[in-house]
Amino acid sequence: MRVFSMALAGILAAFSLGAAKAEVPALTQAKEGDFVVRDFRFRSGESRPELRLHYTTLGQPRRDAQGRVTNAVMVLHGTGGTGRQFFAPQFADVLFAPGGLLDPAKYYVILPDGIGHGKSSKPSDGLRARFPHYDYDDMVLAQHELLTKGLGVDHLRLLMGTSMGCMHGFVWGETYPAFADALMPLACLPTEIAGRNRTWRKMLMDAIVKDPAWKGGDYAEQPKEGLRTALDLLLIAGASPLPMQKALPTREAADKYLDEYFAQRSAALDANDLLYQVDASRDYDPSAGLEKIVAPVMWINSADDFINPPELGIAEPAARRLKNGRFVLIPVGENTHGHGTHTWAAIWKDRLAELLKTSER
Numbered sequence: 001m002r003v004f005s006m007a008l009a010g011i012l013a014a015f016s017l018g019a020a021k022a023e024v025p026a027l028t029q030a031k032e033g034d035f036v037v038r039d040f041r042f043r044s045g046e047s048r049p050e051l052r053l054h055y056t057t058l059g060q061p062r063r064d065a066q067g068r069v070t071n072a073v074m075v076l077h078g079t080g081g082t083g084r085q086f087f088a089p090q091f092a093d094v095l096f097a098p099g100g101l102l103d104p105a106k107y108y109v110i111l112p113d114g115i116g117h118g119k120s121s122k123p124s125d126g127l128r129a130r131f132p133h134y135d136y137d138d139m140v141l142a143q144h145e146l147l148t149k150g151l152g153v154d155h156l157r158l159l160m161g162t163s164m165g166c167m168h169g170f171v172w173g174e175t176y177p178a179f180a181d182a183l184m185p186l187a188c189l190p191t192e193i194a195g196r197n198r199t200w201r202k203m204l205m206d207a208i209v210k211d212p213a214w215k216g217g218d219y220a221e222q223p224k225e226g227l228r229t230a231l232d233l234l235l236i237a238g239a240s241p242l243p244m245q246k247a248l249p250t251r252e253a254a255d256k257y258l259d260e261y262f263a264q265r266s267a268a269l270d271a272n273d274l275l276y277q278v279d280a281s282r283d284y285d286p287s288a289g290l291e292k293i294v295a296p297v298m299w300i301n302s303a304d305d306f307i308n309p310p311e312l313g314i315a316e317p318a319a320r321r322l323k324n325g326r327f328v329l330i331p332v333g334e335n336t337h338g339h340g341t342h343t344w345a346a347i348w349k350d351r352l353a354e355l356l357k358t359s360e361r
Helices: 002-007 025-029 083-087 089-095 136-150 164-175 195-209 212-217 224-238 241-247 251-266 271-279 287-292 315-320 345-358
Strands: 031-041 047-058 072-076 108-112 158-162 183-186 297-302 325-330
Touching (some): 031 136, 164 287, 195 224, 224 271
Parallel strands (some): 183 297
Antiparallel strands (some): 047 108
């Protein structure tokens, strides 16, 4: 059962209530902080006098003779997640351990909470449905503000992102082409959210707003029926048939898991937060500007990803338009975990090693 729960680390770890603790010494020295952006203006035309951006860091920045940070790595979480989700053992024990590819003794690792997520400013802080309707461009702009003005980082050795963070990686590559030495997007496609990917997201959002208890976002109690349907959809979108069949081989096991899943995940969900998080993808579409990306790209998807299925045939033509990019499709196997393969670093760490080596300056 634990194996299957971790296999949902894609959109379910993304929509998580908290990450498991890893046995990595550097994690005990993690630092958390907040940076407040003044008068932040969203693409919708809305603004906030103060936008709080929360972050977690591992390691220490190293600077060159000009004072520029040379060892910064930023890792971006998925929809509904937080930076601390990368403390999960299947990620942290592989990459952040002593001698690991992203060992904090060598790198300054930055794990932000995106707008609307974690401890960053979000609807449930008080504004509810009056919170600005942010999108991925707003989130990337806020990340840039955090790095440059909050942490004094004007260059990244590596930008890695999973799921929504993967999509942010493509936006970063086009918006700030020279900012990172290398990009590693995991589990996404650089195209408009359409087809089945859009329909399940719209089903989720409709379930929330059409629940009478939602009350236009000004609810006294969470719209439980809408959230239950939302969790149904998240479970299906993040799951993969093979590990699910192995972990839940009987009707009783499957039913028990589902009951536990709802009990564990529904308590901490806020309907407005979730609605905004999913809606933020509404105008994502970097497909027209892929040639703007100049940094080396190691882009990885898994063949059993419900959200980004390979049979769409989108990835390979898109990868050919990257100046210095490579697309890798991990075949379905005993160790893949559907969309959540992006968090199981042992599966793709050799590709990360390759990227770090080829992008050295």
